Amino acid sequence: MLLSAAPGVMLAAVVALLVAVCVVLPSPPPLRHLLLRAALLRASGWQRRRLELQSTDVRHGQERRLRRLLPPGAAPGEPDGERGQRAAGAAGRPSEPRRPPGGSDAFRERHPPSPCCDDGERAEPLPPLSLWAVLRSCWSAEPALQGLLLYLHALHRTFPQALTLRGTALLGWAPTAPRAPGFCPLPTLYCTPPEAAALPLRSAALRVQLLFALRTRSLRVLEARLPNELHDALVALRDGWAELAHDLALGTLSPQPGLPEEMRGRLQALLVPDGTRAAELRAECERGFEGIVRRLWPQLQVVVVGTVRGGERLYCDALPWAACEGLPLYCPWYRVAGEWAxxxxxxxxxxxxxxxxxxxxxxxxxxxxxxxxxxxxxxxxxxxxxxxxxxxxxxxxxxxxxxxxxxSQVLSVRGESIPEEQFCRSLHRAVGMWPGARLMDYICVESTLLGAGAPHYEVFVELWGLRDLSEEQRHKLDHCLQEDFPIYKLFRFKGSIGPLRLHLVGAGAFTRLREAMGCPVPMPRVLREERLLAVIQGTVIS
Structure with a gap:
């Protein structure tokens, strides 16, 4: 026990010395960044080794975690025997384990599963970098801080130049978390000011962050909290590059809705005129937008986004195809609501x-x-x-x-239950039958929200390469659903479910819809609020 604890104690001493130098001495930013980065990488390496050790005995690790979680005196006893363990990476069914009394079995018998939690992911602030947090991480860490350290270890090991000073740009909206950092608790890593994430409007926050990212030609990492935020920031670049180039050339920040004048003045004070970079932006955007990310940031190594959950996968599939062509896409997180243990x-x-x-x-x-x-x-x-x-x-x-x-994203008006990912496959199949069309975005509405008519679905889609839909094309999706879901076909045959209604919306419709949602969440694919329904209905063009 003493020998195994010694490396952690020695590491804590090293980390304490490095962090203390940064806290006590008035170090210049480059030196401060190097010392703090060294401390974090030491701690992250230790966490990686702990994780590798713990992954060899997950059964007992879960039992120990459960005992720490329950109130004193309420923890169930250790199981009397061992369960069968599956060999790592082996396929097939494990042997049925004997379930002895006590341990997690008693806990599960005592507490039946409760109803669903909220599955929406919020862009909550990550733990701040502090002396005690870094020291504590050498022997124990809260799940959120442990995840950050493991992320740093993986990123640095794969892309050694990723953690350079001001080498990461953050694109994300966090209106309820002022000065929230990004994925890494190292402020000197970011070239985008943290205040920009807390602006009142999502569109304003993404545009300001994009402008500061464009200033840094030597960017190594492009980071977004959610894939839809990266997608919308790149749409803002495509639609507003001329104004962004103007701001870069003059070192100004143009007035816009959602950017208070006082905040605009503070952010503008951080800018300096850069005519060379503005000319480069104009030249690259005039060439087109395929591969634009790598052309604007030649030293960029990786694009990092938060977890790809459900409806966010559509944006991740589209990014390498167009703007982020040729760049690896790294999704390090899987989060659900609450601090689960x-x-x-x-x-x-x-x-x-x-x-x-x-x-x-x-x-x-x-x-x-x-x-x-x-x-x-x-x-x-x-x-x-x-x-x-x-x-x-x-x-x-x-x-x-x-x-x-x-x-929560299952479609059902008669108990037919069409899952999210299977509906998306049917929709992609239908779009593939429309020559020249490519699916950009979509959302579904059940007739119960509309308040009238026979039970049916309404689907709103944004397409690339198609400005109108014929009646024959509109019926393709309903036919695909009938072919893919026999129960839906049966209800359609009986007339208990009416024909699907398909609407084409204009460019930018889903950006406005996400703005109206009011908080950063993974994109829903089934709309359940009347106020949001009114927003998307107001963008229909066909």
């Missing part, structure tokens, strides 16, 4: 006639889908996260999972 997995599909048994980390099957069940803190036991995950593989005993769908 203990996770279980309910196999899908769930047979309601059978007793529902959840699985723990060491009991999952590769290739299967599971509903995620979380326990956050005492009193918040076994809450359905509203998310379905697929096990893509294993790292030692830890599963590698990918989000598949959100339970």
């Amino acid at each position: 203990f996770c279980e997995f309910l196999p899908c599909p769930v047979d309601e006639k059978e007793e529902q048994h959840t699985a723990l980390l060491g009991e999952l099957w590769e290739g299967r889908e599971y509903t995620l069940i979380l326990t956050a803190r005492p009193g918040e036991y076994r809450c359905r996260a509203g998310e379905v995950l697929r096990v893509a593989g294993f790292h030692k005993q830890c599963p590698v999972v990918e989000p598949v769908r959100r339970e």
Whole structure:
């Protein structure tokens, strides 16, 4: 025990010395950045080694986590025996484990699963960089800080130049979190001012951040909290590059809605005229926008976005095709609402006639889908996260999972239940039958929100390469759904579900819709608010 603790104590001393130098001495920004980066990388390496060690015995790790989570005196006892463990990376079904009394089994019997949590991801501020936080990370870390340190380790190991001074640009809106940093708790890493993220309007925040990012030609990392924010920032570049070049040349910040005059003055004081960079921006944008990101930032190494959940996948698929062509896209996070501490997995599909048994980390099957069940803190036991995950593989005993769908985004007006990702596949298939068309964005509405007419779906789409839809094209989507979902076809045949109605919206419609949502969340694919329905209906062109 003493020998195993010694490296952590020595590391803590090294980190303490590095951070103390930065805190006490008036170091210049480059030196301060180098010292703090060294301290974080030391701590991140230690966290990586801890994670590798913990991933060899996930069963006992979960039991220990559960005991720490429950109130004193309420923790269930250790199990009397060992469960069968699956070999890392092996495919197929594990042997059915014997379930001894006590441990997590007693906890699960005592607390039945509760209804779904809110599955919306908020762009919450990340833990600030402090002396105590960095020191504590050498032997123990809260999940959020541990995740940040592991992210730094992976990023630095793959892209050694990624953590350069002012080498990262942040594109993200956080109106309720003033001065919130990005993914890394190292302020000197960012060339975009933190105040810009907290502007009242999303469009203003993204434009200001884009302007500061364009000032830095030597950018190494382009970072966005959500893929839809990166998508909309690049749309703002395509539509407003002439005004951005004007601001760069003069070192000014043009007035715009959502940018208070006092804030505009403070941000403008950080700008200096740069006619050379403005001319380069004009020249590259006049050439077109395919591969524009790499042409504007020749030293850019990676594009980092928050977790790709459900409807966000559409934007990630589109980015490499156009503006971010040739750049790797790194998605390091998987987040759900709340600070969860203990996770279980309910196999899908769930047979309601059978007793529902959840699985723990060491009991999952590769290739299967599971509903995620979380326990956050005492009193918040076994809450359905509203998310379905697929096990893509294993790292030692830890599963590698990918989000598949959100339970809140299922379409159903007669109990037919069309999942989010399967509807998207049908829609892509229908769009593929329209010559010259490419799907840019979409959202669905159930007739219950419309308040009139027979039960049916209405779908709003934004297309590239098509300005109008014929009646025959509109019917293609309904036919695809009937072919892909027999229950939907049966209800359509009986007349209990009416024909799908398809609407084409103008360019920028979904950017305005996301602005109207009022907070940064993954893009929903089923609209459930009347005020947002009015916004999208006002953009219909066909």
